[in-house]
Amino acid sequence: MLRRLRTALISAALVLPLPAGVAAPAAAATAATPADPQATPAASQELNWLAQLPNRADHRVLSGFFGGYSGSTFSADEKVASQLSTVRSTTGQTPGLVACDYGAGSTIDTSCNAGLIDWARQGGLVSVSFHAPNPARPVGGLYVHLNDFSQLTDPTTAVGKQWRATLDQVAAGLQQLAAQNVPVLFRPLHEMNSTYQQAFWWSGQQHADFVAVWRNMYTYLTQSKGLHNLIWVYSALCDTPDPAGYYPGAAYADVVGLDCYASDPAAAQGYDALTALGKPFAFAEIGAPTDNNLNPPAADKNTFDFGQWATAIHHRYPATTYFLSWNDSWGLADQTPAGATALMNDPWTVNLGNVDLAATPTAAAGPPAPADPVDLLSGFETGTEGWTAYQQLNGPWQVNEWASQGTHSLKADVNLSAQRQVFLNRTAKTDLSAYASISAAARTAPWGNQAGGTTAKLYVRTGPTGAWYDSGATAVGSNGAMLTLPLAGIPDLSDVTEIGVDFTPAPGATGQSSVYVDDVTAARPTALLEDFETGTDGWTAYQQLNGPWQVKEWASHGSYSLKADVMLDQQKEAVLNRNYGGARTDLSGRLTLAADARTAPWGNQAGGTLAKLYIRTGPNCAWYDDRGQFVDSNGTRLFLNLAGVPDLDQVCELGVDFVPAPGATGQSSVYVDDVTVR
Incomplete structure (x- = not known):
């Protein structure tokens, strides 16, 4: 929420102190088991209830709202002059989930706990995030990249010691909630894949370093601090490369989610990559579209239709367990009343007063998956x-x-x-x-x-x-x-x-x-476009060193894949693609394009190769891609959401664009396999 925080910080500095078509079927829901084997019964029950919402015959999605920054703008009282009160008076509904942020980039404050405890007693769910102060302070700020990120796991280093002190403050607040048996949707280090100029200090780190820090934090809070009331939420930024690349593993996360401020919610990228991880999925932040990912543009203020989110969840994101609207000018209270009303009164939406954690249906085992058209x-x-x-x-x-x-x-x-x-x-x-x-x-x-x-x-x-x-x-x-x-x-x-x-x-x-x-x-079934079992299937390459060839040395399905050699030193994007020329192909009515991509284990990949699944359509062959994910020798499934892509009946080209990292050297190879469309 980097763009929302800037406004909040400015406001706090000025006024401190101050007191958030056709419906696709639900993806198969999993009877969720917490990552923490010692999770409290209340946390286990809440996680399982959330996980089963998309599998109910009446298909439900929990509503949520950001209540504000603790000690500054937070208010969880929908009956007073707060933004929650505006949502209630506008829509006739009160969100079932309220979130608080313990940090505004410079300090940790947990005074919002009283409001969260009261909210839980009313039957609502609560979430906590924290914009952690940069452990390199006073030199580093919230938006200053931390170069010593790997040292966070070592409390004998300066930044590690400061990070441990921050975690101790956060733990003290979470322990107050644990003492009241309040489960917490805990969302640390969010938007870690952000590539914006003012990304958080923890964003854009090396994948292995981020995973190590997350796992260390998880172990410290659950074991050393004894916090077993937490439901761990991994939340990436949508429409941004590599939403799943920083995932810490199934044993360290309970929910996967996206923060998303898209002008066209149905075309947002990242859902398919995250639901493929097999965890319950949420939109951990939604709001009006932003200008340069910092503030809503003037032209969009008070004009965004949140009803688009209801339609998008029905059509494109049926595995969604909850959504959480941000506050201020990004949120439900400040945008078109008709849109807010449509979302909060949608038949799928569960609001405060209708949260019944005891009504958990039995669900067949199996991970969520993108729904067929x-x-x-x-x-x-x-x-x-x-x-x-x-x-x-x-x-x-x-x-x-x-x-x-x-x-x-x-x-x-x-x-x-x-x-x-x-x-x-x-x-x-x-x-x-x-x-x-x-x-x-x-x-x-x-x-x-x-x-x-x-x-x-x-x-x-x-x-x-x-x-x-x-x-x-x-x-x-x-x-x-x-x-x-x-x-x-x-x-x-x-x-x-x-x-x-x-x-x-x-x-x-x-x-x-x-x-x-x-x-x-x-x-409709998934259709296989190419699997390279009979040859190159009409695919070619651009800016490669050699190839492409049908090879047997790696395959995600079957026995063969498509391969090309690349020269990393040249820092050129290499493309494996199929060009349909004047004939074109028709993918109208399809919702998701997918392909497996891989790099060879040789060559110096430096920061990692980014692979973008793309499609070109229409008379001018306009380009649309999935923003990219980092790939390695293990292979990665890429997904491109086709909602909102025009001229799908005139597809002139599709392929995978491999982008080497700055500083990559030597020769390597890239692979594509199992190209499908739903």
Whole structure:
């Protein structure tokens, strides 16, 4: 939050003292286990609750707000004249998460703890970050790069001793929260990948040094200080190279996130790289776009539409567990009221008063992953959309009493005592041959004696005989459940004659109840563009030393990859690409381009080679890239978000641009493999 802090510091200096389309399906959520094996039950419960939010049939995302800097601008009282009060009066909602910052770049202050403890008692969640003073002070400032960063792990050095003193002050504040059994989303050393001129002193360090400092800090706070109430949040800057390159490892982080001030939230970069790490994902900061990443430009003040974030989370970032709006002119309180209202009242948004940590659903194991592109088959926002029912008591109707997405679903009354299967279905010819799976949200009403519980099957019937294929029985209740039917191996998918949900009451169920269906979608599969198993697949190279060739010495999938030799001394970008020439290729409707990139272990890579996955589109072959990630001999998966990229039906080129670091010398090689599109 480097750009927000500058304004806060100026204000504090002056007035001190002063008293934050088509919906993609959720990514598979993990039953989260804290990195800290000694995590308190409250911290474990909170982390698991957050991790499961995207997997709920009613798909939820926790709202958050930055309350301010401790001892300066912090206020967590939504009932007084604070920015939280403005959010509440404007939107009718109060965020479920409030954050405080212990440091404003020169001191550590933990007096906001009283407000955080009160917030937790109201049922809210709390987060703590700290703009740590530069341990090289008084010479170094918040935005002065620390050259002795590796010494932070050694308390016998001058900077190491100062850093340890800072951690002791932070620990004292966190221990006050621990004493009150308050779990903390703890977000240290954020935006570590920033490349801006006024990046923090800890930003842009060597990867290995940063990881060592993070792990040392983690061990010191959890073991030496006994802080087991912390949920560790790794938060990089979006639209900036290498968001995952500083990741300290699964044993040292619980949540991965992005700080993001994008003018077009749906086109922000970094989500795919971070969700691939397998941890719950969050937007740890969001706000109005910034000018030179420091302050909102005058033209954008009070004009940003936060409703864009609701749309982007639905369409592009369905694994999001929470978002946290910054305050001041970047935040919900100062931008368009309609946009703030849309975000805070979105059906997915969980606000204060609706945080129920005991309502943690059971989720299948597996890391979050970028969602496949989907088409909405039926959302019931415009009516029953051709759906009927069989063996129901009454209905079906379009209702707004429950919805997994939007505001409406399809409902029918059922007689449980009759012990009959009830079907909600649409009988019409549909072509599903281009899809990998279909999904639907199903629910039962809370009334009636469900006995052992109602089960539901999502099914299709295909071909001239109407052959039946279903997802298998899944228990459903009043919280809802997501049903998914893989389509691989099902014949006659071009001739689907019926799609529906079969509800089967349990033996002994009695009385009347109701069943619901919503958000029926079809997901398209990942398409392989090139894997180099049969040759170079039309790829060429630019500014290479030799190549490219199909080689067997490394592959991320299969047996082969594409390789080219490069001369690092020349400090020239080397490009491996495929140029479609006048023919072009059509990627319209696709959401994510991905590729694996690698450098050889030989040659002096200096600060590391940066690889950018890019695409060129339209009549002028305009360039769009992923801002880049650092790659090494282990290989790295690159992702390019295609949302917002124009002219995807006119792709003239795609490839990977390898940029050597200043000072790199000698000869090396670069590789590309497994180029896919979703």
